[in-house]
């Protein structure tokens with residue numbers, strides 16, 4: 398099972414946790430100054446070690462655009478990776494939630510992604526792969542600058558730890574801006590997952606560390622963990638503070654969203670995201686009792702355009718056909734026995 | 736070179752875009768570049784400041800400002816007479832690096848250590864790496880740590896007038912420092 402199909406800690410608020418390392422081989426130019434032959438050499442060398450350790454290769458020159466975008470939707474590769482013109486390949490160990498992009502912005506981008514809040518476990522997972530490669534290759538490193546990366550912003554630990562959060566109450570209370578400012582002072586950053594912080598983006602945000610030089614990996618994780626717990630506490634308090642007429646209105650909205658998701662014949666992805674966020678809030682607040690949070694998390698990936706297209710038989714050919722397939726999938730997932 | 740927008744400040748951002756074959760380029764100061772970008776006038780930021788928008792990275796505006804607002808040596812002297820310094824491994828020049836905001840290879844950090852020091856400090860602060868250490872560098876670090884621990888013990892031994900112990904510690908330190 399993939400990360401988005403299993404329950405996680407604090408899943409009423411935390412969707413997923415990721416820890417990623419950037420690494421480079423010291424003897425090759427970074428990807429922007431690398432030729433195709435060099436990129437292939439790196440993929441062969443590093444890929445061999447990964448294949449010997451349970452990873453499966455996906456060569457991006459061999460797969461369809463839809464298949465590539467589906468891997469972005471599952472958060473195994475970055476959107477940039479799909480557009481990359483050099484030879485590039487993904488090595489995936491899905492049962493272990495590990496993925497390695499070869500020849501993205503850096504030679505090696507390895508990550509562990511887990512459901513819910515799991516910073517320590519994601520770090521351990523990423524470290525295992527990192528050690529494997531460190532033992533076999535001369536990684537670009539400097540005593541003062543740490544791991545040498547293509548972009549100087551990543552120098553030092555070259556580690557990015559991020560937590561995807563569902564913050565409807567914090568957003569509706571108008572507190573996201575203040576939160577972003579505070580995080581900034583702490584060397585952390587928050588971004589809306591699908592752009593602006595409006596309801597239509599599903600109230601999803603990604604909080605991650607920004608500073609990588611002059612800090613340890615453990616210190617960074619500790620700080621992020623502390624801050625995320627504070628954000629979670631605040632979000633829960635705000636959710637609990639809704640009462641009286643406001644609660645009636647919210648309850649009405651949430652149940653109407655559930656009704657639409659369960660009975661719609663066609664759903665666009667924007668409508669799905671908006672309604673799924675409302676249902677998620679309803680489940681988290683105990684208003685909706687017969688839907689599981691993890692079903693909503695799975696849909697967050699499986700109802701996205703590319704993944705939906707990949708998983709549907711026969712393959713939907715138009716957006717309209719895809720909207721029908723989406724509605725059918727959502728109906729099945731939400732009315733299945735909880 | 737002055738910023739072609741305000742004609743006042745030094746141009747430190749070189750913006751190139753290519754949208755469906757339509758090429759535009761500007762030489763801008765950091766402030767005007769940011770203003771134009773915020774106003775949506777620089778459409779294809781990824782063209783010249785590639786992968787600033789990766790969700791894996793979440794690179795921030797602050798770096799965009801900090802890194803490019805620092806005067807690189809080449810920005811004022813593009814007409815410099817002698818051939819510019821080149822990285823022996825990847826062939827990048829300093830202007831390649833300042834144009835893209837990306838370093839060419841690991842060796843570049845050594846080749847352009849002096850020139851990159853300022854931008855790196857302004858992005859990260861005046862600080863050194865304290866995180867994980869790559870395999871090839873671990874022994875060196877362990878030795879340095881061992882020597883500084885022995886030196887501390889030596890100081891204590893001298894303070895406590897334990898001279899025999901001090902002599903033995905001194906030998907150990909010399910032995911470690913000897914096989915550099």
Ligand SMILES: [Zn+2]
Pocket residue numbers: 738739740741742743744763764765766767768
């Ligand atoms: Zn200007």
Ligand SMILES: [Zn+2]
Pocket residue numbers: 822823824825826827839840841842843844
């Ligand atoms: Zn170089």
